[in-house]
Amino acid sequence: MSKKEFKPNNSPRNGKRTVLIVCTSLLAVVLCAVSVTAFYINHMLNKIDYENTPGQEDGQSVVQIKDDKALWNDDVLNVLLLGTDERSNQYSENARSDCMMVLSLNRKTHKIRLISLERGIGVPIEGREDDWLTHTFAYGGAALTLKTVQECFDLDIDRYVRVNFNSFEQIINAIGGIDIELTALEAQGLNNEIYTNAVTKHRVYEGWNHLDGYDALQYARQRFIDSDWQRIERQRNVLSAAFDKVKTMNVFEWNGLLDTALPLVKTNFTKSEITSLLMDAPGFVNSEIDQMTIPADGTYGNKKTSDGRSLLDLDWETNIQILKNFIYS
Numbered sequence: 001m002s003k004k005e006f007k008p009n010n011s012p013r014n015g016k017r018t019v020l021i022v023c024t025s026l027l028a029v030v031l032c033a034v035s036v037t038a039f040y041i042n043h044m045l046n047k048i049d050y051e052n053t054p055g056q057e058d059g060q061s062v063v064q065i066k067d068d069k070a071l072w073n074d075d076v077l078n079v080l081l082l083g084t085d086e087r088s089n090q091y092s093e094n095a096r097s098d099c100m101m102v103l104s105l106n107r108k109t110h111k112i113r114l115i116s117l118e119r120g121i122g123v124p125i126e127g128r129e130d131d132w133l134t135h136t137f138a139y140g141g142a143a144l145t146l147k148t149v150q151e152c153f154d155l156d157i158d159r160y161v162r163v164n165f166n167s168f169e170q171i172i173n174a175i176g177g178i179d180i181e182l183t184a185l186e187a188q189g190l191n192n193e194i195y196t197n198a199v200t201k202h203r204v205y206e207g208w209n210h211l212d213g214y215d216a217l218q219y220a221r222q223r224f225i226d227s228d229w230q231r232i233e234r235q236r237n238v239l240s241a242a243f244d245k246v247k248t249m250n251v252f253e254w255n256g257l258l259d260t261a262l263p264l265v266k267t268n269f270t271k272s273e274i275t276s277l278l279m280d281a282p283g284f285v286n287s288e289i290d291q292m293t294i295p296a297d298g299t300y301g302n303k304k305t306s307d308g309r310s311l312l313d314l315d316w317e318t319n320i321q322i323l324k325n326f327i328y329s
Helices: 012-045 133-152 165-174 184-190 213-221 228-247 251-264 271-284 316-328
Strands: 076-084 097-106 112-117 159-164 178-182 207-211 289-294 300-304 310-314
Touching (some): 012 271, 076 133, 076 165, 097 228, 097 316, 112 228, 133 159, 159 165, 165 213, 165 228, 165 251, 178 184, 178 213, 184 213, 213 228, 228 289
Parallel strands (some): 076 159, 112 289
Antiparallel strands (some): 076 097, 097 112
């Protein structure tokens, strides 16, 4: 039997059909990948503890948001970072905010600014006399603290992220610990060689040390060896070190970090807003963090409460201008 010679059909119609099949297949693969990615992101973001209003979903905030459609204002997003003093995964309504910072992200320049707000700042509280900024959380939770920062500093800020002592420790462990440079005085305190409120489990030394979550928390909380101003700097040092560590992580390590960290976070961001932020995140990977503390040197005095406690009495106009110049320059 003679064999028939196979001749490909090179007609234009057949070529178009082949191209169409290839394009359709590629589109199917892309759509499948997008669907899987979207499912993964949604799955991860469902782990977050959103501050919801009863009957609302998708992390709709109980804190009044000026414009829910515009996350970025003039390419700048300000976020209030709150560290509360619970020592479990459960969040309490009457906790104290042991740490308050403003994280400012500039989408246009990709600059990152981190501003500590001194917890002893005297602020007005409705129905009460002036009190410490840190006490606003105990009186009215994140909503009151955020409202106070908005109004007192005339600042465009309506989103917050909250972690507590326990979640902080777990998150630092999830990134494999951080590297911190200690002064001789800090090392002596953390080794319980001089009086302090925080002692590490592992012996530390002057110079660079690798700290796990527990020891990093002790470093950030250390008091009495110097002043609250140095304590604030230690808190920012921890965040900067954690940011540097996260930048070096691969996709598998990121997956583990998100799986651990997201359930420990409480926020009034919505899921859609966080998804939008994730799209902007690559632009900030190589950014450095500029830091400062409010109030600035020479811009405050002191005043007493009726029970004799000392409050920082700010020159508000000057500090507002300094803060805005730092964020928007």
